[in-house]
Amino acid sequence: xxxxxxxxxxxxxxxxxxxxxxxxxxxxxxxxxxxxxxxxxxxxxxxxxxxxxxxxxxxxxxxxxxxxxxxxxxxxxxxxxxxxxxxxxxxxxxxxx
Amino acid sequence: xxxxxxxxxxxxxxxxxxxxxxxxxxxxxxxxxxxxxxxxxxxxxxxxxxxxxxxxxxxxxxxxxxxxxxxxxxxxxxxxxxxxxxxxxxxxxxxxxxxx
Amino acid sequence: xxxxxxxxxxxxxxxxxxxxxxxxxxxxxxxxxxxxxxxxxxxxxxxxxxxxxxxxxxxxxxxxxxxxxxxxxxxxxxxxxxxxxxxxxxxxxxxxxxxxxxxxxxxxxxxxxxxxxxxxxxxxxxxxxxxxxxxxxxxxxxxxxxxxxxxxxxxxxxxxxxxxxxxxxxxxxxxxxxxxxxxxxxxxxxxxxxxxxxxxxxxxxxxxxxxxxxxxxxxxxxxxxxxxxxxxxxxxxxxxxxxxxxxxxxxxxxxxxxxxxxxxxxxxxxxxxxxxxxxxxxxxxxxxxxxxxxxxxxxxxxxxxxxxxxx
Numbered sequence: 450x451x452x453x454x455x456x457x458x459x460x461x462x463x464x465x466x467x468x469x470x471x472x473x474x475x476x477x478x479x480x481x482x483x484x485x486x487x488x489x490x491x492x493x494x495x496x497x498x499x500x501x502x503x504x505x506x507x508x509x510x511x512x513x514x515x516x517x518x519x520x521x522x523x524x525x526x527x528x529x530x531x532x533x534x535x536x537x538x539x540x541x542x543x544x545x546x
Numbered sequence: 547x548x549x550x551x552x553x554x555x556x557x558x559x560x561x562x563x564x565x566x567x568x569x570x571x572x573x574x575x576x577x578x579x580x581x582x583x584x585x586x587x588x589x590x591x592x593x594x595x596x597x598x599x600x601x602x603x604x605x606x607x608x609x610x611x612x613x614x615x616x617x618x619x620x621x622x623x624x625x626x627x628x629x630x631x632x633x634x635x636x637x638x639x640x641x642x643x644x645x646x
Numbered sequence: 647x648x649x650x651x652x653x654x655x656x657x658x659x660x661x662x663x664x665x666x667x668x669x670x671x672x673x674x675x676x677x678x679x680x681x682x683x684x685x686x687x688x689x690x691x692x693x694x695x696x697x698x699x700x701x702x703x704x705x706x707x708x709x710x711x712x713x714x715x716x717x718x719x720x721x722x723x724x725x726x727x728x729x730x731x732x733x734x735x736x737x738x739x740x741x742x743x744x745x746x747x748x749x750x751x752x753x754x755x756x757x758x759x760x761x762x763x764x765x766x767x768x769x770x771x772x773x774x775x776x777x778x779x780x781x782x783x784x785x786x787x788x789x790x791x792x793x794x795x796x797x798x799x800x801x802x803x804x805x806x807x808x809x810x811x812x813x814x815x816x817x818x819x820x821x822x823x824x825x826x827x828x829x830x831x832x833x834x835x836x837x838x839x840x841x842x843x844x845x846x847x848x849x850x851x852x853x854x855x856x857x858x859x860x861x862x863x864x865x866x867x868x869x870x871x872x873x874x875x876x877x878x879x880x881x882x883x884x885x886x887x888x889x890x891x892x893x894x895x896x897x898x899x900x901x902x903x904x905x906x907x908x909x910x911x912x913x914x915x916x917x918x919x920x921x922x923x924x925x926x927x928x929x930x931x932x933x934x935x936x937x938x939x940x941x942x943x944x945x946x947x948x949x950x951x952x953x954x955x956x957x
Binding site for chain 3: 451452453454455456457458459461462463464465466467468469470472473474475476477478479481482483485486489492493494496497498499500501503506507508509510512513514515516517519520521522523524525526527528530531532533534535537
């Protein structure tokens with residue numbers, strides 16, 4: 450097994466684990482964190498696909514994609530937290546969301 | 547293995563030892579203050595040793611100075627944040643940690 | 647190419663990443679969950695270094711771990727935990743779905759020919775001299791695929807608008823105004839962070855760094871000023887210049903896009919001679935807008951308007 454395949458599998462594991470918790474969690478904060486970890490799993494797969502071993506330069510295109518993804522993830526998290534606060538403030542239960 | 551590498555490896559090893567000690571303290575000590583004590587003291591020393599090891603291996607003086615700067619900034623940040631956490635814990639009169 | 651066997655470091659990093667993710671999502675305590683999340687971000691940053699993605703590592707450590715962690719910690723008191731578990735059949739279905747997804751992904755990944763994957767590295771490095779910069783990631787972000795980044799900046803602005811609309815009054819922030827030690831740290835760190843932001847911005851054209859990492863460093867300076875309760879700090883009041891600065895990144899980006907297209911080029915096809923200057927111009931504007939965007943997300947709502955706030 451190459452290092453790239455191992456890290457890609459770690460990414461797949463992260464994705465699946467977060468998917469489970471995203472569906473099961475009742476707590477909105479935990480769901481937001483699950484979405485973040487799910488995205489990180491995808492990022493790891495992408496960058497691992499661009500990895501060319503310790504001596505060759507890696508593919509920069511997945512790096513740029515992931516960089517974009519990280520910044521979009523933080524803005525999505527900020528928006529999700531504002532939405533979650535509205536849900537709590539209006540007395541809504543997270544089960545209804 | 548050159549002399550520089552041997553010196554650097556020794557520094558990295560001792561740095562890692564202090565990090566381990568700080569982490570054990572964080573996990574085993576009973577309350578916020580003793581935990582902070584373990585973290586701020588042991589980890590800063592550990593980071594300092596690792597930074598020294600990296601300086602030994604640095605290609606140029608410029609890189610060595612940058613590594614030194616990283617250490618100084620972390621020292622400033624962790625000293626102040628350690629103090630702020632302690633102050634918050636004391637004012638909140640809740641220095642008890644949650645059960646492990 | 648990498649050897650046949652993975653190294654012990656790769657193994658440990660991968661297992662640590664998975665273990666921290668499991669611990670983060672598995673713990674019942676919200677505070678512990680957030681602390682583990684920040685730790686997870688730090689370990690993932692190491693993973694990026696290991697995968698030779700230093701640009702991503704910088705962004706992960708500053709934005710993914712530190713700023714997202716701070717954002718979550720700030721909002722936690724306003725989001726009391728709701729207990730209870732999903733019904734057993736749903737949990738079983740979710741577990742089956744997750745396991746199935748993992749199996750499908752693992753199968754697909756095992757089919758990839760890891761010795762000879764298709765790569766865009768060749769074309770990127772071939773055209774790099776025309777891009778105006780020598781850091782290939784910056785070249786992709788701001789030249790070859792600048793269109794994506796333009797839309798990303800638009801997404802950031804939409805997020806700010808969304809947060810301001812959902813929360814017309816930012817939740818109160820208790821300032822640490824009276825603390826001498828914190829203020830002493832601030833006097834050193836705020837100028838340092840501003841210099842660091844400029845340095846990262848400049849570095850991005852030839853080494854890991856760029857507008858996003860620089861924006862994260864600058865937003866840390868803004869957050870320190872906000873936490874210290876400095877009266878004239880950015881974000882203390884909803885002012886016209888704050889709104890203008892939030893929009894500036896996108897506006898400059900669009901202006902450059904329109905400007906070059908007026909000269910007959912494609913939407914973001916810079917003339918190679920001016921490419922470096924145009925990229926730096928866009929990145930400088932982006933740095934300020936991104937820093938303020940991250941600050942507004944941390945505030946979690948619109949600051950009080952000038953007239954309402956003043957006694």
